Amino acid sequence: MINVRKGRAVFVETWGCQMNDLDGRRLVGLLLREGFSEAPSAEEADVVLLNTCSVRDKAEQKVYDRLGRLALVKKKRPGMVIGVCGCVAQQEGEQLLERVSCVDFVLGTGRIESLPAVLRRVDEEGDRPVEVGFDLDQVAYTPGSIAHALPYRAAITVIEGCNKNCTFCVVPTTRGRERSRNMDDVVAEAARLVGDGVVELELLGQTVNAYRDPGTGKGLADLLGEIGGLPGLRRLRFVTSHPRNFDDRLIQAMADTPTACRYLHLPVQSGSDRLLGRMKRQYTRQEYVSLVTRLRRAMPDLALSTDVIVGFPGEGEGDFEETLSLLEEVRFTAVYSFTYSPRPHTAAARWESDVPPRVASERLARLMDLQRDIQRAINTELVGRTLEVLVEGTDRRGSRLAGRSACNRVVNFDGDGVQVGQFAKVIIEKGLPNSLAGRLLGPA
Numbered sequence: 001m002i003n004v005r006k007g008r009a010v011f012v013e014t015w016g017c018q019m020n021d022l023d024g025r026r027l028v029g030l031l032l033r034e035g036f037s038e039a040p041s042a043e044e045a046d047v048v049l050l051n052t053c054s055v056r057d058k059a060e061q062k063v064y065d066r067l068g069r070l071a072l073v074k075k076k077r078p079g080m081v082i083g084v085c086g087c088v089a090q091q092e093g094e095q096l097l098e099r100v101s102c103v104d105f106v107l108g109t110g111r112i113e114s115l116p117a118v119l120r121r122v123d124e125e126g127d128r129p130v131e132v133g134f135d136l137d138q139v140a141y142t143p144g145s146i147a148h149a150l151p152y153r154a155a156i157t158v159i160e161g162c163n164k165n166c167t168f169c170v171v172p173t174t175r176g177r178e179r180s181r182n183m184d185d186v187v188a189e190a191a192r193l194v195g196d197g198v199v200e201l202e203l204l205g206q207t208v209n210a211y212r213d214p215g216t217g218k219g220l221a222d223l224l225g226e227i228g229g230l231p232g233l234r235r236l237r238f239v240t241s242h243p244r245n246f247d248d249r250l251i252q253a254m255a256d257t258p259t260a261c262r263y264l265h266l267p268v269q270s271g272s273d274r275l276l277g278r279m280k281r282q283y284t285r286q287e288y289v290s291l292v293t294r295l296r297r298a299m300p301d302l303a304l305s306t307d308v309i310v311g312f313p314g315e316g317e318g319d320f321e322e323t324l325s326l327l328e329e330v331r332f333t334a335v336y337s338f339t340y341s342p343r344p345h346t347a348a349a350r351w352e353s354d355v356p357p358r359v360a361s362e363r364l365a366r367l368m369d370l371q372r373d374i375q376r377a378i379n380t381e382l383v384g385r386t387l388e389v390l391v392e393g394t395d396r397r398g399s400r401l402a403g404r405s406a407c408n409r410v411v412n413f414d415g416d417g418v419q420v421g422q423f424a425k426v427i428i429e430k431g432l433p434n435s436l437a438g439r440l441l442g443p444a
């Protein structure tokens, strides 16, 4: 074990996707093993790690704003160490140190396991290390070192990186090329977590369905078969799937695995073939819709969510209307929609952004209005149904219990007698655009 100064407290602030969340817990876990404790806030911590996201320009700007405020805290507490980790670290590297003087080190997404060694260099050598880059053919990962935040739910990274190079996306730069973990390691980690009481597992990857065991070539369909039947596991999810990598074998494996949730996040990005081509998404609208049809044939109750970019360079009113018509055709249960923002090192960043921001914002508002109506209608169709809800806490007002269904809906409900981390049977009484309301029937 590397000797970093013990007895200190670490605070990790995470932005972005589930993979970043999990990386945040990996960073905490690595330092807990070194004798650290976890601080309740950055202001009370000896080591502050900003686990950053660069998927949109706004997310990146937030990091610099946060660093400005942390610099003031550090002035009052000179011993404080500030590290920038995650995607902005990977993308900016050395420049971050030059731009922000309060930063003590930069740690990229492919170098998480080096955290204790990097801290030692800061402590003992007064260095300002920059550790970025990737091991080309493997995922460096210490199973068992992750400080999972909840006892009943956990995530496991199965594949890192992406080989797709969509023209808008910074992920191939910030996360590198695809590297899959050994299936045996993933299955052993899943078994250990489920043995420890985890009832809901999520398998993670930027393109999770591109997973291939490096030795045997077995894919996500095989992995679902291996993990889905672990005694005690109630729910198995995986995210994010690329439509191009979703074959019939995976559809069948999902349908045949009772613990596999009937919910899938399947980013489409646009309903226009012309834009899908410019984005290099590697599928047409028709291919996407045909995949949805095959998925729903195998799993009629499948809930689908998606991502959409509005205002991509070259998007005309006609292209945008095709996106709206796709939403009407597929009827997603949730759409994560954003206006396009150019990212460094991407092909589209070199193109003229010819959709004025005002037009992009108006289109986004129209899309959200339409989707709100669709969600209200879909959720209203669930009235009278009984759903199994994993209890997570209370609603915002603290007056009702709240949790998620297997189809990933937020369900707020009246009743008592079930605890956080337990399953409840809830009858749905009302469908709202972003949640369901119901009444507890009993434990499930």
Ligand code: SF4
Pocket: 162, 163, 164, 165, 166, 169, 170, 171, 172, 206, 207, 242
């Ligand atoms: S498939 Fe996803 S992660 Fe990969 S480049 Fe495209 S948008 Fe980015």
